[in-house]
Amino acid sequence: MNPTRPISAPTPSKLSLRGVGKSFRGRGREIRALEDVTLEVSEGEFVCLLGPSGCGKSTLLNIVAGLEKADEGQVLCDGEPVLNPGRDRMMMFQESALFPWLDVLENVLFSLRLKPGMKAAERREVAEFHLRLVGLEKFSRAFVHELSGGMKQRVALARALAPNPRVLLMDEPFAALDALTREQLYGDLQRIWRDRRKTILFVTHNVREAVCLGDRVVLLSPHPGRIKREFHIGLPRPREINSVELALQATEIMGELKAGPGARTEERRVA
Ligand SMILES: Nc1ncnc2c1ncn2[C@@H]1O[C@H](COP(=O)(O)OP(=O)(O)OP(=O)(O)O)[C@@H](O)[C@H]1O
Ligand SMILES: [Mg+2]
Structure with a gap:
């Protein structure tokens, strides 16, 4: 375990990652993907x-x-060990992974299909509410092939939010979109995060995107993946991706990113 602990969270942790390690074995060699990753994420935090x-x-x-099992360490969500996928931790990927044979509303309804104690009318109400939230209420009967890339990711966001997960996990969800569409989604995601008070763990390799969205930016260094440093982002919201203040912070983090692999885990407060 790391002798230095990451900063303590101000409120009880929603997510606790404790000494997480993971290796992959293939073609006679071992890839050490993660080593001793320890991170606390508090309720409502955007990391x-x-x-x-x-x-x-x-x-x-x-x-x-x-979806994967750690070789070492453990992950807790609300204090309970994570052993399997669950609707309490909804995931969003770079590709929207929508079902092309279902329309927009049906795609969102799909994530509610096993929600216990929910009647059909209530499920529909919840799905429509989330389509309004992402600005797609007029497209509920459209099919996936009729949507732009940005609209698909909006549907995927509505689908991920509809079961009211405790945590939203986002893996480079905007990486395949053009800059203008991405900019709109940064604004929308900040608004939704603020209104719905979700805990979000968001993966990106885009420094500006991380500074635009995160309360905290956790920098990972490769081979093996370890937490190198954490940056608290104090810029007021909603943040504008092209603002000078944001660019300054991004430059500072970029400098650290370019500094090469390292294993320092320390708190750094910026702005
Ligand atoms: N299923 C797997 N089998 C073998 N090696 C894997 C597997 N999944 C990931 N790896 C390896 O583990 C390391 C971490 O991969 P991972 O996909 O988590 O990186 P990443 O930070 O998400 O990269 P990217 O920014 O390109 O998406 C890489 O060296 C990768 O090749
Ligand atoms: Mg990846």
Whole structure:
């Protein structure tokens, strides 16, 4: 375990990652994807995991989602060990992963299909509410192939939010979108996060995106993936991706990112 602990969270942790390690074995060699990752995420916090390609961001998110098992350490959600995937931790990917044979409303309804104690009318109400939240109420009967990339990700966001998960896990959800669409989604996601008070763990390799969205940016270094440093982002919200203040913070984090691998875990307060 790391001798230095990450900063203590101000409120009880929604998510606790304790000494998480993971290796992959293949073709006679072992890839050490993650080592001793310890992180506390408090209720309602927006945490961005930032790091270069291959540093283990997706592996870490998959472990929190219960899609992968850690070799060492454990993940707790509301104090309970994460053993499997569950609707309490909904995931959103770079590709929307929508069902092309279902329309928009049906795609959102799908994530509510096993919600216990919910009648059909109530499920529909909840699905429509979340489509309004992402601004797609007029497209509820459209099919996936009729939507732009940004609209697909909005549907995926509505689908992830509809079961009211305790934690939203997002793996580079906007990476495939054009800059203008991404900018709109940054605004929308900040608004939704503020209104719905969700706990979000958001993976990106885009420094500006991390500074725009996160309360905290957690920098991972590769081979093996470890937490290198944490930055608290105190900029007022909603944040504008092209603002000078944001660019200044992004430059500082970029400098650390370029400084190469390291294993320092310390708190750094910016702004
Ligand atoms: N199923 C797997 N089998 C073997 N190796 C894997 C597997 N999944 C991930 N890895 C390896 O683990 C390391 C971390 O991969 P991961 O996909 O988590 O990185 P990442 O930070 O998400 O990268 P990117 O930014 O490119 O998405 C990489 O070296 C990768 O090759
Ligand atoms: Mg990845």
